[in-house]
Amino acid sequence: MKALVVAELLRGEVQEVTWELIAAARSLGCSVIVALIGKGTTSLVDRINVAGVDELFIVSVESAEFESDVHRQAMQAVYAEVKPQVILMGFTINSIGYGPALAAQLGLGFASDVFAIRRDGDGIIANRAFYGGKVVGELEFPNVSGVLLLLRRGIWEPVKEAGSAVTRQLVVNCESGRTRHLEFQEATAEDQVDISSAEFLLCVGRGIGKKENLGRFEQLAEKMGATLAVSRPLVDAGWVTRARQVGQSGKTVRPKVYLSFGVSGAVQHVAGMKSSGVIIAINSDPEASIFNVARYGAVVDLFEVADELEKCF
């Protein structure tokens, strides 16, 4: 069995998920091949040549940054060359922008946001969550020559010790891509707050109900000496600027204390805060998935407990 890991690059940097994917591939006990797709990536080879990688394909394409069409074409060429039984990519914004299309085109089995994989004879078994994370599904991939899986970040321990992979070159002449990267733009930061450096975050979610209630928690945060953060729906609704958003499309935070009010704990939110020191979650829904990652929890009325907490500081 061969596992092909697709290294993830952004602005010339190898992304952390790459080493996690290599760890996941290694855990299958098969040969591990890494594809490094990009332009002028030779200087990155040493960083990806880590323990357990058997072969490293430097796949040269014309575009320096991610382009969905170019990656689809490049991966088709790599697939034809390597014929892996397993392709592992990150469950990242760029990989979801072409991985599922590639699986469809190549006739592969497919699942995304996978958080556990194992071998089952010649096949693969993968686990992923369903129904908002309340249920786990164990998946099999019948009648396919291979599977393409997008793996959740932060599950596998990254492998970084130096390795001794054989390096090979593959030049892919893409037809003119129909998707073209123009430029990167930094997120507008009208709010100068840096939630990723705060020691104590008070994070509010959709559970606070309406915009008028936000002030209540701003006041509490100030009283407690915490920095106010929010989950995505509050930013989408335009209540708070993006600078305060925790999660996959917001900031990754590691405060000493993370105290949440009415945050349900969607996968993308948890990805951005699960490494916090002490996580305390308050939610009126006892089934909220935030309680799976919190060390302490309370199923009580958010506003009543906020009133009581204010008296303690």
Place this chain on the structure above:
Amino acid sequence: MKILVCIKQSHSLGDDAEFNEDNTDVSPDYLEGALNEWDSFATEEAVQIRERQDETAEIVILSVGNETADRALRRCLAMGGDRAIRIEGLENNDPISVGHALSEVARAEHPDLVFCGAQSSDSVQAATGAVIAGFLEWPVIAVVTKLDYEPKMKKAIAKRELEGGLIDLVEVDTPAVFTIQSGINSPRYATLRAIKQAERKDISVVEASRFSDVGYRVRRMFVPPKANGAELLGANVREVARKISAIVKEALK
């Protein structure tokens, strides 16, 4: 101009879960269906493009499912969809199977743009749009937070939001598939009149085309053990506040 919007009746699970006989899915009695949140943004984006650029544009709403999906379809019709198509009889609901069924209808409809929600709230595969693009061999732009379509040039410029909020500005040739991120617009509430009108709009039902490949098959589903769940601080709010205060002060010491 024709815009095809693929939507889903998303299912949420309450406090209890019972599984079907072979343990491969939650039994339907325990599931509550509603229009997937991201799909309301996708529908709104289509309606806004029509309002801004071409009032003759046709918006077709497409979904896979049984008649219970009609409620979600009607909601999108009330938001401004012109007609709807529902694909029935699909055995598997993995993204490859669903995306294939949707792509077959898309092929027959010849839309200029295909919109999907960036993800669904229940399964979070974030894959259906790209799978459709794969089967159609069309370009796809995922997780779009802003879209400018230039029909005469047959291209669009989109902003995508990467991890950490970095914006990737891209150009794409159309026809193309776009997966729409929440927050791109403010989905409208349908007026009573629009809801009444939507009742009269057509939902045509088609059988899923035969397709033997599946993305995966669920072997079994189970409720994950909650061994490392949170330590509960009780139900008395004063007590809870006192304990939180002590934990916070200790941790910040």
